[in-house]
Amino acid sequence: MTNTKIIKLSSNENCYGCSPLALQAIESNYRAVHLYPEVSPVALKEKIAAQFGVSPKNIIVGAGSVRIIDGLIQTYVGSDEEVLTFEKSFVAYGQLSGFQKRKCHFAPLSDFRCLPENLLPLINNKTRLIFIANPNNPTGTIITHVELEMLLSKISSDITVVIDEAYSEYSTNTSFPDSLALQKKYPNLVILHSFSKxxxxxxxxxxxxxxxxxxxxxxIQNKIPFSVNYLSSDAAIASLNDQEFIHHSAISNAAQRDYLYSELTRLDFHVVPSQANFLYLWFDKEDEKKKVYDTLFQNGILICDLNVFGQQKSLRITIGKKETNQRIIAMLS
Ligand SMILES: Cc1ncc(COP(=O)(O)O)c(C=O)c1O
Incomplete structure (x- = not known):
């Protein structure tokens, strides 16, 4: 390991940081931390509602979207009922179902994509909740508007479908679902978002x-009071007010995603085309994967070995800044 500072490209964080307006909001408000926050962050709910043209009554805020995933399982899946999702998708769906002793079934991917039609044979009268990450973590692929609508039109409205759009702002694909329009037509659709990406x-x-x-x-009936602290909600409101920062992050990510994808393919790696802020690499042999992981780590770049999620021959690299991506290519060349 050389003496350089580690660059973390293992958790799909925004390599450009956060909006300066968010930092300002924290700095001007942190002296009130001895006070409890509001029971429910009203101003943030109003801000989100206005942004999407819905009522604040349609909004749930949680301490991370994982907390909302947990709440959805707790609220909608009874002890003898089941969750359905995809294999090679966000691990929390299965993990949190397990913590709550709910059975979770996993549909296979097709060509690294969460094809909704693969879910249909696994739906039974116990299925209560379906989770689809779009773009999918870790493969970065998307399902389209047409595919999502096909699923919603074919399943019972008693099944809640959660479309997890933690990375949606990074997608540049015009077939990406207009989930808000679908939600108006299919009230069993829940749209999940994160401020973490x-x-x-x-x-x-x-x-x-x-x-x-x-x-x-x-x-809300199942929610722990005061679970969202006020510095988070103030920073989230400020972030929503800075769409220029979001636009800049999305554009820069798309350019760097193209660069990294084409360079890695040029170097003969197996890379899945991505609509998110990360790339999925798969290998024929585990030791080939290990060599790439170790080379980057020894040079100060930490990526995600998907072994931790049961995928022995795959890696996920968060797309970094231009200089970092150029370093990655230089190291792997
Ligand atoms: C698809 C997906 N959903 C949700 C989350 C969790 O985000 P949060 O930090 O908001 O809990 C992640 C985090 O990696 C994710 O990849």
């Missing part, structure tokens, strides 16, 4: 979901 507030733990009012009311 493009908004750059991972350390503050804050996320939100948009859902039909009755569903939101049920979620």
């Amino acid at each position: 493009i908004y750059g507030l991972a350390g503050l733990r804050i996320g939100y979901a948009i859902m039909e009012e009755h569903k939101a009311t049920r979620m």
Whole structure:
């Protein structure tokens, strides 16, 4: 290991940091930490609602979107009922189902994509909740508007479908679902968002979901009071006010994603085209993967060995800044 400072490209954080307006909001308000926050962050809910053209009654805010995932399982899946998602997707769906002793089934991916039609054979009368990460973590692929609507039109409205859009702002694909329009047509659709990714507030733990009012009311009944601290909600409001920062992060990410993807393919790596802020690499042999991981780590770059999620021959690299990506290519050349 050389003496350089480690650059962390293992958790899909925003390499450009967060909006300066968010930092300003924290700096001007931190002296009130001896006070409890509001029971529910009203101003943040109003801000999100205005941004999406819905009512604040449709919004749930949580200490990270994982907390909302947990709440959805707790609220909508009874002890004898089941969760359905995809294999090679965000691990928290299965983990949190397990913590709550709920059975979780996993549909296979097709060509690294979460194809909704692969879910259909696994749906039974116990299925209550379906989680789809879009873009998918770790493969970075998306499902399209048409594919999501096909699923919603074919399944019972008793099943809640959660479309997890933690990375949606990074997608440049015009077929990406207009999930808000679908949610108006199919009230069993829940749209999940995070402030941890493009908004750059991972350390503050804050996320939100948009859902039909009755569903939101049920979620609130199970919610721990004061669970969202006020510095997080102030920073989140400020971040939503700085769409220029979001735009800059998305554009820079897309340019660097193209660069890294084409250079890695030129070097003969197997890389999946991504719509997120990370790339998925798969290898024929585990030791080939280890060599790439070790080379980068020894040169101060930490990426994600997906072994920790049961994928022995894959790596996930968060897309960094231009200089970092150029270093990665130089090291692997
Ligand atoms: C698809 C997906 N959803 C949700 C999350 C969790 O985000 P949060 O930090 O808001 O809990 C992640 C984090 O990696 C993720 O990849």
